[in-house]
Amino acid sequence: MISKELMAASTRPLILTILKRGESYGYQIIQDVKKLSGGTLEWSDGMLYPVLHKLQKDGCIQSRWEVSEEGRRRKYYAITDTGREELATAKQQWLSVHEVLKKLWGPSPEWA
Amino acid sequence: MISKELMAASTRPLILTILKRGESYGYQIIQDVKKLSGGTLEWSDGMLYPVLHKLQKDGCIQSRWEVSEEGRRRKYYAITDTGREELATAKQQWLSVHEVLKKLWGPSPEWA
DNA sequence: CTATTATACATAGTACTACTATGTAAGTCA
DNA sequence: TGACTTACATAGTAGTACTATGTATAATAG
Numbered sequence: 001m002i003s004k005e006l007m008a009a010s011t012r013p014l015i016l017t018i019l020k021r022g023e024s025y026g027y028q029i030i031q032d033v034k035k036l037s038g039g040t041l042e043w044s045d046g047m048l049y050p051v052l053h054k055l056q057k058d059g060c061i062q063s064r065w066e067v068s069e070e071g072r073r074r075k076y077y078a079i080t081d082t083g084r085e086e087l088a089t090a091k092q093q094w095l096s097v098h099e100v101l102k103k104l105w106g107p108s109p110e111w112a
Numbered sequence: 113m114i115s116k117e118l119m120a121a122s123t124r125p126l127i128l129t130i131l132k133r134g135e136s137y138g139y140q141i142i143q144d145v146k147k148l149s150g151g152t153l154e155w156s157d158g159m160l161y162p163v164l165h166k167l168q169k170d171g172c173i174q175s176r177w178e179v180s181e182e183g184r185r186r187k188y189y190a191i192t193d194t195g196r197e198e199l200a201t202a203k204q205q206w207l208s209v210h211e212v213l214k215k216l217w218g219p220s221p222e223w224a
Numbered sequence: 225c226t227a228t229t230a231t232a233c234a235t236a237g238t239a240c241t242a243c244t245a246t247g248t249a250a251g252t253c254a
Numbered sequence: 255t256g257a258c259t260t261a262c263a264t265a266g267t268a269g270t271a272c273t274a275t276g277t278a279t280a281a282t283a284g
Binding site: 001002003005006008009010012013014017018021033036037040041090091093094096097098100101103104105 | 113114115117118120121122124125126129130133145148149152153202203205206208209210212213215216217
Binding site for chain 2: 230231232233234235
């Protein structure tokens with residue numbers, strides 16, 4: 001289980017990162033995240049969809065409907081330039097915070 | 113600047129990490145965080161104190177008043193066993209999320 | 225000697241947010 | 255035909271985080 005604060009901090013970056021690899025749709029993203037995290041991250045659909053809508057509203061991703069061979073309708077999302085920019089910023093921020101924690105948690109010498 | 117979500121995710125762990133090194137007080141913690149992050153993390157006092165109060169209420173830290181040589185009253189906080197447990201959990205969670213991001217961001221080969 | 229800045233803590237109130245619960249719809253499998 | 259999986263959607267609320275503001279004292283500048 002992951003705390004909701006950590007969830008909030010990682011959801012958007014993670015979605016953008018996944019979409020940077022190529023188009024995907026909600027249900028698939030949930031499966032991907034679960035697999036990529038080895039089961040640590042289990043997103044609910046009700047939690048993901050509003051985030052996707054917000055990302056689209058913010059211009060970070062764009063969507064189109066498609067019907068699969070089996071006849072299921074899916075909403076495919078693709079990352080935009082704005083999304084790539086947000087991802088770059090988010091990545092930078094994440095890494096800078098991680099550096100601080102890493103330094104403090106680090107293999108010693110328990111820095112002052 | 114750090115996004116508020118990332119702030120929310122890192123504040124408690126970072127405070128606990130700092131207090132694990134030894135006792136400290138609000139104002140000092142703010143300076144420490146700024147220095148440790150090279151200026152990236154600038155916490156306001158109005159943001160920090162409620163978090164400290166919550167941490168104490170949750171039993172993660174305990175406090176005592178002390179007056180410095182110059183005559184200033186300070187509230188010193190110390191980490192508790194509960195706090196050490198929360199820190200261990202938070203650290204584990206942070207690292208597991210970081211692993212996922214690292215794998216995806218990693219130096220290639222852009223894993224499927 | 226007084227104004228400003230730095231040190232030090234506190235919280236009311238609100239603006240925001242995140243997710244649970246719930247709903248729809250259709251395909252698959254037993 | 256009933257249970258399960260795939261697939262998307264959102265109302266409503268429970269919770270939260272932080273800004274703005276307040277108190278008080280020491281140090282420093284002018």
